[in-house]
Amino acid sequence: MAILYTLHPTNPQKRTIEEVRDALRNGAVMLYPTDTVYAIGCDLNVKSAVERVRQIKQLSNDKPLTFLCSSLSNVASYATVSDPAYRIMKSLIPGPYTFLLPATKLVPRLVMAPKRKTTGIRVPDHAICQELLTALGNPIISTSAHLVGDEEMAPVPHQPEYTSAAELFDRLDKLVDVIIDSELELGYQVSTVLDLTDNEPAIARKGLGWEAAAAWIPDA
Numbered sequence: 429m430a431i432l433y434t435l436h437p438t439n440p441q442k443r444t445i446e447e448v449r450d451a452l453r454n455g456a457v458m459l460y461p462t463d464t465v466y467a468i469g470c471d472l473n474v475k476s477a478v479e480r481v482r483q484i485k486q487l488s489n490d491k492p493l494t495f496l497c498s499s500l501s502n503v504a505s506y507a508t509v510s511d512p513a514y515r516i517m518k519s520l521i522p523g524p525y526t527f528l529l530p531a532t533k534l535v536p537r538l539v540m541a542p543k544r545k546t547t548g549i550r551v552p553d554h555a556i557c558q559e560l561l562t563a564l565g566n567p568i569i570s571t572s573a574h575l576v577g578d579e580e581m582a583p584v585p586h587q588p589e590y591t592s593a594a595e596l597f598d599r600l601d602k603l604v605d606v607i608i609d610s611e612l613e614l615g616y617q618v619s620t621v622l623d624l625t626d627n628e629p630a631i632a633r634k635g636l637g638w639e640a641a642a643a644w645i646p647d648a
Contacts, residue, residue, distance in 0.1 A: 430459070430607045432597070437461075437610040438555045445556075449563040451606050457481055458606035459597070462496075463554040464524045464619045464636055465572045466596060468604065469496075472567040478538050481569055484603050492541040494526050494548035496568045498561040503527075503549050506534050506567065513624040516644045520622075522553035524636035528623045539569070546625050556610060572618060573600065 431451075433444050448458065452471045457480050459468055468484055470477035472495050481493065497503045500517055507529035509517065517527055531540045531547040540547045550570060552558065561568060573596060593614055597607050620641050621633035631638060631645050 430597075430601050430604050432607045432609060434609045434611060435556050437612050440556050440559050442559075445559045445563050448560060448606055448608065452477075452560075452564055452568070456605035457484070457603075458608060459573060459600050459604045460556065460560070460606075460608040461554065461610045461612065461615075462550075462557055462570060463522075463552045463615070464617060465615050466593075467570040468573055468600070469569040469571070471564060472536065472539065472569055475536065475538060478536065478569060481571060482538075484600075485571055485574075487571075489538065490542055492546065492548055493539045494550060494570050495539065496550050496552055496557055496561060496570045498558060499551060502567070503529075503551065506532055507547060507549055508532060510624070512627075512629065516622065516624065516629060516641075517551075519644065520637070520641060521551040522558075523551070523640075524553070524617075524619045525641060526550050526619045526621045526633075528621065528625055528632065530625055544625070548621070550619060556608065 433448060435441060435444055455474050455477045457468065457470045457477050459466060468481055470481055497506065500521060503509060509529060526548045528546055528548050531545050535547045593609065618635040620631065620635040620638040622641055623630045623632045629645055631641060
């Protein structure tokens with residue numbers, strides 16, 4: 429059974445954050461809230477944990493995994509960010525956006541899209557996520573808590589198969605090691621995905637905040 433931690437949504441308790449951080453460093457997989465939906469995640473640099481996330485989500489190794497970074501400067505360590513991409517990202521983050529970018533060598537192969545060598549990165553506008561990222565010092569895998577198929581980059585977001593936090597926690601209790609409860613209502617809208625891998629940016633999926641992103645995309 430997973431260990432359940434309750435964290436304040438805007439002022440998370442430091443001691444609890446540190447306990448979760450230590451668990452992640454030791455290979456734990458967690459269920460946690462983001463500024464979009466609840467996500468399954470782990471330390472980006474713990475291979476065994478990333479493999480478990482793939483198993484839980486039933487994702488093959490050719491499907492990329494999104495991960496969270498703390499800031500735009502942190503993103504630049506894990507992705508090649510062109511000047512046009514930088515301007516777009518700076519205007520939108522932190523927020524509910526996933527940016528598809530060319531990956532650097534710091535991104536594990538198990539995470540990126542192997543053929544394109546691209547990766548999906550988010551900078552969340554969420555206190556718990558940001559505190560965990562700061563405490564851990566590494567990016568955190570962020571794949572939504574749907575259990576069947578790969579909806580991460582799908583053009584149309586899937587409907588969730590749970591209707592309450594209690595149901596979601598019960599569903600994943602035996603699959604993850606840590607569950608974080610922010611005691612807020614569940615979010616159901618996924619992030620907007622922006623493809624910034626080419627010279628012409630594009631919206632790959634409309635989600636939260638897509639209208640603001642569209643202002644930067646021709647013909648969006």
